[in-house]
Amino acid sequence: MFNPLSGLAKIVEAMHGLSQLVQLALIGLIGFAILCMTIVAIICHLN
Known part of the structure; x- marks a missing residue:
């Protein structure tokens, strides 16, 4: 008999x-997004 x-x-x-x-997935995604934004900001700043 199934016990609910x-x-x-x-x-x-x-x-x-x-x-x-x-x-954990959300923390990883947020960390990855911040990393990507930081890299893009550095590239834009260098150009």
């Missing part, structure tokens, strides 16, 4: 793990 509570707990656990991955 244990199923919900598994979903919450999966979502928590996913949210951590999403947070």
Whole structure:
């Protein structure tokens, strides 16, 4: 028999793990965007 509570707990656990991955991905993306903008700014400044 399916226990909805244990199923919900598994979903919450999966979502928590996913949210951590999403947070890491967002931090990486923001860092990459800042790096790109910095490089573009340096190139524009040099020209």
